[in-house]
Amino acid sequence: MTQAEIGVFxxxxxxxxxxxxxxxxxxxxxxxxxxxxxIGEIGGKRVAFLPRHGRAHELPPAQINYRANVxxxxxxGVRRVIGPNASGSLKPEVGIGEFVVCDQxxxxxxxxxxxxxxxxxxxxxxxxxxxxxDLRGVLVxxxxxxxxxxxxxxxVVVINGPRFSTRAESRWFQDAGWDTINMTAYPEGxxxxxLELCYANISMxxxxxxxxxxxxxxxxHDVLTAFNENNEKLRELLxxxxxxxxxxxxxxxxxxxxxxxx
Numbered sequence: 001m002t003q004a005e006i007g008v009f010x011x012x013x014x015x016x017x018x019x020x021x022x023x024x025x026x027x028x029x030x031x032x033x034x035x036x037x038x039i040g041e042i043g044g045k046r047v048a049f050l051p052r053h054g055r056a057h058e059l060p061p062a063q064i065n066y067r068a069n070v071x072x073x074x075x076x077g078v079r080r081v082i083g084p085n086a087s088g089s090l091k092p093e094v095g096i097g098e099f100v101v102c103d104q105x106x107x108x109x110x111x112x113x114x115x116x117x118x119x120x121x122x123x124x125x126x127x128x129x130x131x132x133x134d135l136r137g138v139l140v141x142x143x144x145x146x147x148x149x150x151x152x153x154x155x156v157v158v159i160n161g162p163r164f165s166t167r168a169e170s171r172w173f174q175d176a177g178w179d180t181i182n183m184t185a186y187p188e189g190x191x192x193x194x195l196e197l198c199y200a201n202i203s204m205x206x207x208x209x210x211x212x213x214x215x216x217x218x219x220x221h222d223v224l225t226a227f228n229e230n231n232e233k234l235r236e237l238l239x240x241x242x243x244x245x246x247x248x249x250x251x252x253x254x255x256x257x258x259x260x261x262x
Contacts, residue, residue, distance in 0.1 A: 002039050004048035006245055007078035007197075008238060009069065011085040011184060011204075012057065014231050017049040017238065018042070026075055030067035030113070034059055037072060043243025048076050052184060061161040061183035067113050070191040079248040080135060080198040082241075083188050084234050086227060087156065087180040087203035090173050092214050096226045099143060099233070100154040100180050100203040101136050103129070107186045109160040114187035116194050122262040125194050132253050135200035135245065142241040148233050154179035156203050158186040170211025181209055198253040202237075204230040 002022050010017065018040035025036045034054045040047060050069055053059045073081055087100070094100065105127075107114075117123035136152070143150035157173050159165060161183035165173070173181060180203040192199035206226040208215035248254050 001076060003077035004039050004046040005077065005079065006045055006242055007048045007050070007073040007081040009081065009083045009188065010049060010051040012053065013086070013227055014084065014234065015051045015055055017235070018047060024076060026072045028068045028071040028075065030071055031065050033068045033072040034064060037076060039076065042239055045242050045245065047242060048073060048078050052188070062109070062112060064184065066188050066191055067116060070188065070195060070197070074195050074197060078197065080132070080245055081192050082135065082139070082200055082202065082238065083185065084202040084204055085182045085184045086206050086230065087182040088207050088209040089205045090157070090170070090178050090181055090209050090212060092208070092212055094151065094179055094205060095149070096205055096207060096222070097229060098149040098151060098205045099237070100151045100156070100205065101139050102156045102180070102185070102201045102203055103131055103136065103153040104155040105130055105186055105189065105201070106155060106157040106178060109158055109186055111160070112187055114190060116191065123257070123260050124262070125256050125260045127190055127193065129252055130189055130193060132198035132200050132251065134249055134251060135198050138241050138244050139200055139202060139237065142244065143237055146236060146240060148237055151179070154203070156180045156182060156185045156201060159183055165210060167211045170209045173209070174211055180205065193253060193256050196254050196256045198248055198251070202234070204234060206230060
C-alpha cells in the first residue's frame with residue numbers, strides 16, 4: 001500500500017490539496033472514511049489528504065466517521081496530522097482572517113463515537129495537553145514567517161451542530177474565556193492521540209460568533225470572502241510548513257498509551 005508520513009484533514013471548502021496523487025480506498029474496522037485518501041508529495045514529504053466532510057461536503061459534522069478517518073491515516077503510515085477547520089471567534093480581539101493554533105479544546109458534542117477503546121481492556125488516554133506541541137510550534141513559526149496572522153495557543157469549544165449557538169450559549173462560551181468555536185475539532189484530535197499520533201488544530205476565523213458584543217454584524221458575503229481567503233492562506237501555510245515537519249519525537253503524543261491501561 002502507498003505510504004505517507006504526514007496527514008491533512010480538509011475542512012469546509014478545502015477539498016483538495018495535492019496534484020499528481022495516488023488514490024487509496026480503505027475499509028477500516030470502523031467503516032469507510034469520508035473519502036478515498038489522496039497521497040502525494042510536498043517538499044520531499046509524503047502527504048495523505050482526506051476531506052473530512054466528503055468530496056461534495058455531503059457529511060454534516062455529527063455524521064462524520066471520525067474513527068474511520070483517523071484509522072485510515074494510521075493505516076497508510078501517517079504519524080503526524082494537521083487538522084484545520086473553519087471557526088467562529090468568541091472574542092472581539094480575535095479577528096476575522098486570523099489563525100488560532102489551539103492548545104486546548106472543550107467538548108460540547110454528544111452522541112459521537114469518540115474512542116477506539118470500548119473494552120474489554122479499559123483504557124484512559126490523557127487529554128490534559130491535547131495538541132502536539134512540536135507540530136504547533138512548526139505551524140506558528142511558519143505562519144509568522146509568511147506574515148499570516150496567527151495566535152499561538154487558544155481554546156476551541158466544539159459544538160455538535162448542525163445548528164449554530166444561540167446568543168445565550170455564545171455569551172456563555174465567551175464568558176468562560178474560550179477563543180474559537182467550531183463543529184469538527186472533536187473527536188478528531190483526541191482519536192489521533194488514542195492512536196499515539198501527533199495532531200495539531202488550526203482554527204481559521206471566518207466570523208465573530210453571535211454573542212460577541214461590539215463585533216459588527218456579519219454578512220454572508222463577509223463570511224464567504226473570509227472563507228476563501230483563509231483557504232488560500234492555509235494552502236500557503238501547509239506547503240511551507242510540511243517540509244519542515246520531522247519524524248515523530250518521543251513526546252506526549254507518541255507515548256499516550258504508557259500507563260493508560262487498567
